[in-house]
Amino acid sequence: MRRTGDLKLIQELNRSIIFDTIRHYGPISRSEIAKRNKLSPTTVTSAVSELIRDSFVCEVGTGESNGGRKPILVQFSPDSRFLIGISISGSKITIAEMNLEAAVKRKEVHSVKPYQGESVLAYLLDIIAQFLRGAASLDTCMGISIVTQGIVDSVHGVIRYNPKLRLQNAPVKEMIEQRFQLKTWLDNDTNAYLLAEKTIGDFSHYQNMLYVTIGDGLGASILMNGAIYRGFKGGAGEFGHTTIDRAGVRCDCGNVGCLENYVSWPTIYSKLVSSLAKGKTSRISDLVEQDVGRITPAVFRQALAEQDPLSVSILEETASYLASGLVNLIHLFNPEVIILGGEIAFENELLIAKVKDYVMEYAHGILTEELEIRPNSLGENVEVAGAAAVLLQDTFQFSL
Helix, strand or coil: CHHHHHHHHHHHHHHHHHHHHHHHHCCEEHHHHHHHHCCCHHHHHHHHHHHHHCCCEEEEEECCCCCCCCCEEEEECCCCCEEEEEEECCCEEEEEEECCCCCEEEEEEEECCCCCCHHHHHHHHHHHHHHHCCCCCHHHEEEEEEEECCEEECCCCEEEEECCCCEEEECHHHHHHHHHCCCEEEEEHHHHHHHHHHHCCCCCCCCCEEEEEECCCEEEEEEECCEEECCCCCCCCCHHHCECCCCCCECCCCCECEHHHCCCHHHHHHHHHHHHHCCCCCHHHHHCCCCHHHCCHHHHHHHHHCCCHHHHHHHHHHHHHHHHHHHHHHHHHCCCEEEEECCCCCCCHHHHHHHHHHHHHHCCHHHHCCCEEEECCCHHHHHHHHHHHHHHHHHHCCCC
């Protein structure tokens, strides 16, 4: 029995390696796949036949001959199936239909502000049901992948703790699979964003990375020697809940002085509104036509691009707090690169520049010699791309 199990495992591993090779290098011949991976032609032919049967791969003509018959080329068929990717934050639920390269075909964004606790889960189920009605057919749906803030048990698909949404031990995977009969994945959002950058983004060649997301909250994910570090209970990376001021304000998590309360959109928004209420002039007032309820991260970034003094001042203060936290992470993990993502970092060159300046000044020089600090490479769709990456990595075991 053990021999059979070992053989099946080897076959599955070979199939993943072959599929990954086709995805990266296709159109490619079967013989070239065998040569690249030092596999037998029989193994490759069998695996490719299965991939064609399952519509993940297709034949696309012939290549150059080396003296015999021209080889038939195969390539990845990303539009043969689709998946549903969902991102849940403290303020919104984003849901998208994507192909197997995480290209977005349809996307909707729903406000989550009126909901907390059990009502969030009921609302999520309603959103999914409505969105699935727009799909041509669920027969080719690979499943539903969800990412969210907080501590997540990704193995069992349970939100262990999400203070912003007042969720604790919520069996999200089980609920969705029972309702829609579609395989479901659940993971921490920042871990998913890092996975996406590693597998489908521009950071595939790095082995030691930090991904820091700045939005409704502040989170981090850690890639150590090519593997995401999750911690004992899946809580590694709760960067926003590291304490920087024991006399500071109380956080949603119940602690006092959490970094998140100095580096997040709610904090930036509060500072903007407070300053405007005190009569400070700002380009933001014109951008929102005096309606502070219309101030968004995009408005803030636009004001920064126009060098609005108030916005720049708040950004500099935010960057200094963020950089102080990053210096600690640099000293702990010695990364090759730090990726800054989230609504505040998106298309925000000033934030990247300020953080770089602070980090280079205060971190140990030996640890910053070749350190890169860069924005995410997947743009505004990184949230749902992260969800897609979780499903694709688990299904196809794309190489890290």
